[in-house]
Amino acid sequence: MGKVHRLSAELANQIAAGEVVERPASVVKELVENAIDAGASRVAIECELGGKKLIRVEDNGIGMDPEDAQLALDRHATSKISRSEDLAAILTLGFRGEALPSIASVSHLALRTRPAGAPGGTEIRVNGGTVSSVREVGAPTGTSIEVADLFYNLPARRKFLKSDGAESAQISKMVTQLALAYPEVGFTLTSAGRKVIECPPVRGLPDRFYQLYGERDDLVDVAKEAAGIRVFGLVAALAEQGPKRGPQNIFVNRRIVKDKTIAHAIIEAYSVSSVKERSPEVHLFIEMEPDQVDVNVHPTKAEVRFRNQSAVHEVVRRAGGAALGQGPAPELQLRGETVPAAQPVTMSFPGLLGGIYPNRWSPVPVRDTTVGMPASAAWTAPVVAEPRAASSDPSVPPAFAGQAEQPLQGAIGVRPMIPLGQFRDTFIIAIDDEGIAIIDQHVAHERVLFERVMQRLTDGRLESQLLLEPLVVELTASGCQVLLSRTAELDRFGFEVAEFGGNSLRLAAVPALLTPDESVAAVRALAEDLDGLERGTTVEEALKRIAALTACHAAVKANAPLTYEKMAHIIEELRRTAYSTICPHGRPVMLRLTRREIEKNFQRI
Template identity: 40%
Template sequence: MEQTTAGNRRRVRVLPDEIANRIAAGEVVERPASVVKELVENAVDAGAGRVRVRLEGAGKRLIAVEDDGEGMGREDALLALERHATSKIASADDLDTITTLGFRGEALPSIASVSRMRIVTRPPEASEATVVRVEGGKVMAVESAGAPRGTTVEVTDLFFNVPARLKFLKGDATELRHCVETVTQLALVHYDVGFELRSQGRVSLAAPPGQSLEERAAQVAGAEAPGGLYWARAEADGRELVFAFAAPHEGRGHRRGLRLFVNGRPVQDRLLVRAVTEGYRGLLEKGRYPVALLWVEVPPDEIDVNVHPAKREVRFRDEGRVFRWVAGFVAESLAGAPWLSRGAVTPAPEPSRRPELGRVAEAVAGYAERVSAGGGGRAPSSPPARKSRAGAIGRLRMGGAPPVAPSQPGLRFDEPSRGPYDGLRFLGSVEATYLVFQDPDRRELVILDQHAAHERVLYERFLGQGGGRPVQRLLVPVTVECSSAERAAFEERKGALSALGFRVEPFGDTALAVTETPADLPAAAAEAVVRDILGADPAEVAEGHDALARRAACAAAVKARRALDASEAEALLRALSAARHPSHCPHGRPLVVRLGRKELEGMFHRR
C-alpha cells in the first residue's frame, strides 16, 4: 500500500518473516544466557526430572539443553518453530492464570532465526524420535532417529547471520557467568529437578533431583553466605513468602546476591528490591546490598507476567500492598538478629515443587498496618516483644516493647536481660572505646563498639517517641545559644524535635530552652541533639523521622574515649540485648565482633 502526502512519498509494507523473526529474536535473545534460560524453562515446563546443559565457547559456539520430559511428536516439533505457537495457553482468559514459565510461543523460532539449531525429541508413546534441523529460521531437514524420551535442543553458531549482534557479546568469562547465574536461578526455584551445567567439559553446576529447598539453597547459593542462611516463612491473605538470608555484615557492594522469585519465576523486580531494602533499613551501610533469597507466591490473577518479552519482570495489581507486606516480613524476620542466637537451627521449608510456608499472618499483617498508618514504609516504631520457638531462626513476632523506666543521667537502663547477649561477663575496655565481654557458654570474646551500641539503643527509642514513650521534664531547662541560622531553622524544625521527644521553646531572641527530653536521655546530651537537628542538611530533614532519629542518636550516644565503668557497660549491654536489631548501628555498620577459641588459638599458632 502506498500513501502520498504533500509531495512526501511513504511506503508501508508488511515485513518478510525473516526480518520479523530477527526483530523478535532481538527482544528475546540478547546473549547465550537468554538462549539457556528459554530452553531450560521449556524443559521444566515439559515435566523434566533432570536437565543437562552443555556449553562450548561460553555458548557462542554451542548450547545444548537435554531433558527427560514429555517430548514432542513430529507435528508438534515443527509447529513449535512457528511464531506464537504454544501449548501453554488456549484463550485470552488463560493469560490471567499463567502458571508455566513459557507461554509466548516465541522462544524456539526466535532462537532458530539467529542460529543453527538441531532438535531431537521423542514423547513416551512414540517408538522413534523426530530430528529437525533449522538454519537461520528455515527448516532444512526433518528425519527420524532413535533417542531416549525427552528433548535435546542444540544451538550452534549463535548470531552467525547477525554479525552486529555478535560484536556486542562480552568475553567468554562474562558470558559464562551469565549462563551459570541463569541456571542457578532456575535451580533455586525448581529444587526437585536435577540440573547439570558443563562448560568445555568441566562441571560448573551440579544439583541432584529431589532436594529440599533448604538443601538446594545451601548447595547453590551457600558459598555466598559463609555464615549460613537463616530462614523465615509466612502466609497471609492468600500470599506466601519464604525468605533465606545471610547476616547483614556479609552483604555485597552489588545486587547479585539478592535473588527474587515470583510464582516459580526468577525476576528482576524493582518493587521487590525496594521492599527488601526497606526491610533492611538500618542494617546495611550505604551502597551495600544483602545476600538473600525471597520466594513470593501470590494468586496468578494478581500479577501480570507478560510485561517483558523475556519474562524478567512482573507487575503486581496492588503494588502498595505487596511492598508493605514484603518490607514488613523482611523487617520482622531480621528483628532480634537471629545470627547472634546461640544454638539456633534453621527450619527446613516443606519439600514441594514450590515453597510451602508456615502461617505467621498476624505478625506480618500487624507490621503492614503499622507501616500503612505511619506512612513512608518506615520500620515499626517500637520493638516487638520477644517470643522464642524451639528450632526457629526466623523469630516473627508482634507486640509492644517492655516498659522503659525513666533513668538518671548516665547509662542506666532498667531493661530485662533477655536476648542474644545474655550471660556475658564484662572484662574491661580497650582505648575507652571498645567494651570487652566473655561469653562463658560459647567460650568466646565479645567486643562491642560502645558508641555504635548506644547509638542503636537511642535510635530505636527515638523512633518510638511518637508512640507515647516516656519523657522527662527537666527541673533546670537546658539553654542553647543559637546563631541566626539556627534560630531561623528552629521554626521549621520544631515539629521534628517534638517527634523525637524534645520540647524546645524560644528563650529570648537568640536562644532556645529545652524543657523536656526523652526519659532515658541524659540531659547533658540535649544540647548536642538540638544543635545537630537544627544544623542538618535540608535534604536529610526531608527524608523524615527515620533520618532525624539516626542523626539524633549519633549526637546523643556516648562517644569514643569516654570510659564506662562496669555497671554502665552492663546496663548498655542489657539495653542493646532488648533492641530490635542488636547487631548493627543505625547506619548499617556492625557493632559487635565475636572471637571464638579457634580464632584465638590460630593467632597463637596453637592449632
C-alpha cells in the first residue's frame, strides 16, 4: 500500500508532450493545425534559433473567449469532438485536446486571442505547465501563440535536438507540407528574421505548388478515382537516370501522413514501369470518406489506418502506373514548334499544368471563416463510387470487382493502329482514326519485351536455350564469386552458369530471347551490377536492369527494315502492354500528330 499514486497534471502533460512534441517542427505542426481548424485564412509563423528559442504562430481564425482560452490549456479539452461516435469520422485536424497543454508543459507559453466581435482579447501566460497570469489585452481577431525556450525544463530532451539549421529545415519542411495541403490559406514563415516561405492564399493546388516549387516539368500529373478513393498530385517522371529523388509528401484527407501501404504502392508503380525507382519525389493527395480512415492511431496523428487497405494500395498503384506510362503519347506540334528528338515524355503533354490540370484537381472549397469550424466535410464529400459485386477474378481485389479499368480523361492508351510503312528504317508510321503516330521501332519493341520478361519472371522463369557448345566468360574474381552465389536466381532468367576455374564461368544455357553474344554481355553486366551489392543494389533491382538489358538486346534495332507483319506485330503487342508510351529507360515510344492538329493546319476547322 501507499506505493501507487496519481501523477500530477504537470507530469502527465510532460509525458504526453514526450509523444506529441518531438521537436520544434512538431510544435509548429500542432499550432498551425489549430489555426487551420479555427478557419484561419492567413497563418504567420516565426522562429528563432531553429524554434528552440522562439516559435510564434499567429492566425486570423475564430479566436477564443476568455473561458475557452483557459480551458484550451487543460488536458483533454477540445471543441472538436464531443461524443465517441465523432471519432468514427473526424473532420478536423485536431481532436485529442492534447497539444496545447503538452506544449505549455515544456516551454514558456503565451497565448493571445480574441474572437470576432468581442471588445477585447485575453492573454494567458504559462510556465512549464503552470499558469502564471491571465489578463485582458487588446488583440486583433484571431489567435497568437508564442512558445519560448522549448524543453527548458527537460534538459535530456533539449539535448536531443539537432543544430539550429537542421531544426529550421524541419520547420520549413513542415510548413511546406501544410501549405501544400491548404492552398486556400496564406502562409508565411520567418526564420531568424528572414522570410523563408511566403504563400498568399491561392485557388488550388497547382498554384500553391508553383508558389512552393516553381515550374517543374520533371513531374507528371496523377489523377485517378476508384472504389471511393481519389488520388491526385504530382510524381517524378521516368527518366534515363531514374525518377528524380525528392520529398515524399503524402496526404490523406489533407492530413500529412506516413504510411507504409501508400509508400509501397508508389514503389510498385515505379518498379513495373521503370528500371530505377528508388525514393522518387511524390506529392500525392488521397481522399476518401472520413469514415474510411481511422486517424486516431497515433498521438501526432501521422499514422492512419484504412478500412480497406488493399483498395487504397491498388488505387494508388494504378494511379501511379497510369501517370508514369499510360498518358497520351506526346503530341507532335506543327506550326514552327520544334519537337526535340528524345525528350522525356512529360515535355509535350499539352496543358499539363494549365489545361486539364486545374479542372482535375478539386477546386478548393470556399470556407466560411467567420463561423464555426471549417467545413471540411464539404471538402471530403465528393468521392463516392460504391464497390460493386464480387468478381471471379482472384487477382482483382473485391473493391474493384465489376469496375472496369476506367481510362483517365485524356489517357488514350494505344488504339488499334494500322502500320503504313517505315521512315528511314527506324520509325514506324501508323494511323488510326484520331491521328498519325510515329513509333520508334526499337524503343517500342524494347518496352514490349521488357514487359514480357518481367511478366515471365513474375510467373516463374524465362525460357532457356541449351547451348550446343558451352560459352566461357572471363570475369573479375569478385564478379565470378557473386554470380556463383546466385545461380538459382540466374536460373530463373534462363542462365545456367557453373564454375570453370580461375575467374571464368561456363555458360551452358542462355535465355531463349538472347543470342549467345548478347548473353555474354548480359552476364558481364549482371556480374558488375551484383558486385555493387554492398553499395545498395538489390538482387531484384539488378535483375530488373538485366530484364531491361535483355529486352534492349533482343529488340529490333534502328536502321532495320521491317516486314508489314513485323510492324503490325509490334503495334499489336504495344497495345497490350500496360505502359506503352515510355520505354523502361524513360524514353518516349511514340509521338502523335492528332487529327485536330492536322485539320487545323489544313484549315478544315
